[in-house]
Amino acid sequence: GESVGLHLPTLSVQEGDNSIINCAYSNSASDYFIWYKQESGKGPQFIIDIRSNMDKRQGQRVTVLLNKTVKHLSLQIAATQPGDSAVYFCAEKSDGGATNKLIFGTGTLLAVQP
Amino acid sequence: ETGVTQTPRHLVMGMTNKKSLKCEQHLGHNAMYWYKQSAKKPLELMFVYNFKEQTENNSVPSRFSPECPNSSHLFLHLHTLQPEDSALYLCASSQATGYNSPLHFGNGTRLTVT
Numbered sequence: 129g130e131s132v133g134l135h136l137p138t139l140s141v142q143e144g145d146n147s148i149i150n151c152a153y154s155n156s157a158s159d160y161f162i163w164y165k166q167e168s169g170k171g172p173q174f175i176i177d178i179r180s181n182m183d184k185r186q187g188q189r190v191t192v193l194l195n196k197t198v199k200h201l202s203l204q205i206a207a208t209q210p211g212d213s214a215v216y217f218c219a220e221k222s223d224g225g226a227t228n229k230l231i232f233g234t235g236t237l238l239a240v241q242p
Numbered sequence: 243e244t245g246v247t248q249t250p251r252h253l254v255m256g257m258t259n260k261k262s263l264k265c266e267q268h269l270g271h272n273a274m275y276w277y278k279q280s281a282k283k284p285l286e287l288m289f290v291y292n293f294k295e296q297t298e299n300n301s302v303p304s305r306f307s308p309e310c311p312n313s314s315h316l317f318l319h320l321h322t323l324q325p326e327d328s329a330l331y332l333c334a335s336s337q338a339t340g341y342n343s344p345l346h347f348g349n350g351t352r353l354t355v356t
Contacts, residue, residue: 160342171244171332171347172285179342217285221342229298230345232285 140239147205149236151218156199158222162230163192163203167214175203175216205238213240245269246348248333254354255323263318263351265333272338274316275345276308279330291316292339323355 141147153161159180164172176187178194178201185192191204201218215237219230246267255261267274276288290298291310305327307319316333330352334345 162344164347169349171246171248171334171349172345173244174344174346177342177344219285229287229290230285234282234284 137234138237138239140241141208142241143208143210145208147203147208147212147238147240149203149205149216149218149238151201151203151233153199153201153218153220155220155222155231156196158220160221161192161194161201162219162221163190163201164217164219164232165212165214166217166235172217208238208240210240210242213238244346244348246333246335246346248331248348248351250351251349252352252354254356255320256356257323257325259323260319260321262320263331263333263353265316265318265348267314267316267333267335267346267348269335269346271335271346272313273336274310274313275334275336276306276316276318277332277334277347279332279350285332288318290339297339320353323353325355328353328355 162177163175165175166172176190176192178185178192183194189206193202215235217232217235219232221230223229249264273292275290278286287300288302289308294310305322309317330350332347332350334347336345337343
C-alpha cells in the first residue's frame with residue numbers, strides 16, 4: 129500500500145553543521161512532494177516542495193533532493209541553527225492533483241545542540 | 243502569523259458536550275481542510291472543501307460535522323465525542339484542489355475529551 133516513512137525518528141546535530149533528513153515513499157505514481165516543519169505548539173509550516181519532473185530544488189538554506197529510482201526524498205539544511213529544532217514531515221501526493229490529498233510521514237525530530 | 247487562524251487553541255469537553263472549532267484563512271485560498279494529529283501517528287485527513295463544496299470525507303465518524311459557509315471559513319462541529327478523539331485538530335488551506343499546491347496550516351486546536 130501507499131506509505132511515506134522516515135528512516136530516523138530523531139536526528140541530533142551540532143549548531144553550524146549541515147542536517148540531512150530522509151524520507152522513503154512507496155508509491156511510484158507520486159508526482160508532488162512537500163517538506164513541512166512543525167515546532168512545538170504550532171501547526172506544520174511549509175518549507176519547500178518539489179515536483180516529480182525535478183530532482184533538486186533549493187530554497188533559503190534548504191535543498192530538497194528527489195531520487196525517483198529508489199523512491200527517496202531528502203531535506204538538507206545548511207548551517208543548522210537552534211531555531212531549526214522541530215519535527216520535520218515529508219508528504220507526497222499521487223492523485224494527479226484531483227483532490228490535493230497529501231499522505232504524510234510520521235516525522236523526524238531534529239535536535240540542534242549548541 | 244500563518245494566515246490561517248484557529249480558535250480556540252485549547253478545548254476540554256465532556257463526552258456529552260457539543261462544541262465547535264473555527265478556522266479562518268486570510269490567504270485568498272479556495273480549498274480548506276481538517277486534519278487530525280495524534281501522538282506518534284501521521285496526520286490524518288478528515289475533510290476537504292473546494293469552493294465551499296465538500297469533496298472528501300475520509301470515513302470520519304458522524305460525531306464530527308464540518309461546515310464551510312464560504313471559502314474563508316471552516317467549522318468542525320463536535321458532539322458526543324469519545325476520549326480517543328483527543329488530539330490536535332489542524333485546519334489548512336490551499337489555492338484550490340486540482341493543483342499541486344502546498345497546504346498552509348493553522349496552529350491547531352488541542353482537544354481533550356474527558
